[in-house]
Amino acid sequence: MAPRPSPAARPDKMPKQPTDHTTEARLAPGFNATRRRFIGRAVQGAALVPLAASANTVGVAGNGSGPGIAVPIGGALRYDNHEVWARLVELAGGPGVRFAVFATAAGNPERSAGQIMQALRRHGAEPVHIAVAPGLRGVDVAAAVQDERWITTVLGCRGVFFAGGAQERITATLQPGGQPTPLLNAVWSVFNAGGVVAGTSAGAAVMSRLMFRDAQSVMKVLKGQLTDGRETDRGLGFVGPDLFIDQHFLKRGRIGRMLPLMTARGYQLGLGVEENSAAIVRGDQIEVIGARGALLADLREATHGRQGPVWELQGALLSFLDRGDRYDLTRRSLQPSATKAAEPVIDANAPSFKPYFNDRPFHLDILGDNTIANAMAHLIDNTATEVLGLAADVMPAADDPAPDLAFEFRLHKRPESRGWFSGALGGEDYSVAHLGLDVRPVRISLPLYTPWRR
Incomplete structure (x- = not known):
């Protein structure tokens, strides 16, 4: 594979893939399969990435569920x-x-x-x-x-x-x-x-x-x-x-x-x-x-x-x-699937890790159409170590007990976080393992915006 170009060297007029969420398109760059084919992976790794169970691991799905x-x-x-x-x-x-x-x-x-x-x-x-x-x-x-x-x-x-x-x-x-x-x-x-x-x-x-x-x-x-x-x-x-x-x-x-x-x-x-x-x-x-x-x-x-x-x-x-x-x-x-397992694993801990993205988008609606999955894919292949998003009701109901209450979603990389990418099916397909997530309450101002006045 050809070496991954620096962000400054990448073509800036390549056709962009359509997205289902217009806000997402503005806040986080879309994943472009055409460009992606020219990006080399520096880190080879096993397809199976285990995470050691903690001492307080409980029973998991299937216990007592029958052989069906x-x-x-x-x-x-x-x-x-x-x-x-x-x-x-x-x-x-x-x-x-x-x-x-x-x-x-x-x-x-x-x-x-x-x-x-x-x-x-x-x-x-x-x-x-x-x-x-x-x-x-x-x-x-x-x-x-x-x-x-x-x-x-x-x-x-x-x-x-x-x-x-x-x-x-x-x-x-x-x-x-x-x-x-x-x-x-x-x-x-x-x-x-x-x-x-x-x-x-x-x-x-x-x-x-x-x-x-x-x-x-x-x-x-x-x-x-x-x-x-x-x-x-x-x-x-x-x-x-x-x-x-x-x-x-x-x-x-x-x-x-x-x-x-x-x-x-x-x-x-x-x-x-x-x-x-x-x-x-x-x-x-x-x-x-x-x-x-x-x-x-x-x-x-x-x-x-x-x-x-x-x-x-x-x-x-x-x-x-x-x-x-x-x-x-x-x-x-x-x-990961066979097509992804044939590609190098994305591991931010590897010394030769060369991420494709170099930004830190903020997602105004983390509960939007496919936003959480897109944010996970974007983060795993990024120089950034975390991505933030907001879950908020900007038009709360009259009976809302806390109309100005919103929630910040913080996705972040952990030592065991891994990812895989494939463009074999013509899309921007990522698999992501073990990203961390914290959710904390935050206060927003209502109304969220007012008309601009000269």
Whole structure:
């Protein structure tokens, strides 16, 4: 590879890649694959970067979860996403495998089930609609969850798929009052026999034992609005007792709600799956496939506190798992995809480290569309050792208990922080392991701005 040019020598009129977030484009330089191809890596390293577990490491996802495969999908799963649909069929047993489709969460269950079944058929599965949903006319769900016909049908499948919609419809139907129904027990039988239980959006939310029920405002959760039965509720728990799952994660900036929930409810591991992407969870092993990726939060060494709406966090670890990456929760190690593993590792501790970026952007909306993942990628390949971002509600509601309260997110490099880059798929694709994150409360002025007057 040619040596990496200095920033002053780089061409300044290369075409820029489009970005989904205009504010992000102004605050932090975009990642340009065309230029990137000419940048040499000076540091070669192993693909697997372990982080030694601390003495107070707790049990991780998969303990007591059964031998099955849980596949939370981050929502907005496209029906032409061949990789995800084909992999679901493959994991369940290959062509001819039977899939039970639950459109229980959907507002229009028949249409939702039909679209999912069509996608599964195109990839070789034999799906069947389990017509048990509050949105179906003439269906008594209380009787249907006891119906031997549906139970027998589910038991004859090797895969189960939960559609998106409202996750409380799934739990209220299959687990009313927290008690599993015979139909849910049949789903667990499939899982415990080594089958696949997958779900998109609402179907992903139910994968952990605790789920977000209805918490659309990330800032309200940051400020402490987190009530059982309203913002949160019981999930179904297919990923085990120690891993929390959230969805639509990067698109909707949901790191701002996942971290406060984790600290409030005692979770030390959280996985936020992005839209049109899936996480394959087998015990303590995670593999990410699809269009984008997932963000893993590890709070096993973190400290936190809350006093009313004021919340803070220190010592969290964040890793961004791009498509094709794997993560071992017990060993705390990220193994990048084959294309990235073939490239030199990005290690700021190496004497010959030559970062591509040389700035320190400030992100005015760290909860913006994909901002946290972009900030992590930008930092790992930068001369800077930290990047700051702000989470704030600049137009607070009248009943906001602390309208001028905001939160500073500080991403920073640690000795074990590593990164990988590949432009093989035509994009600016990074994987990032073990960046530090601190969140502290700050005060902002309201209104944030006023008209300029001469």
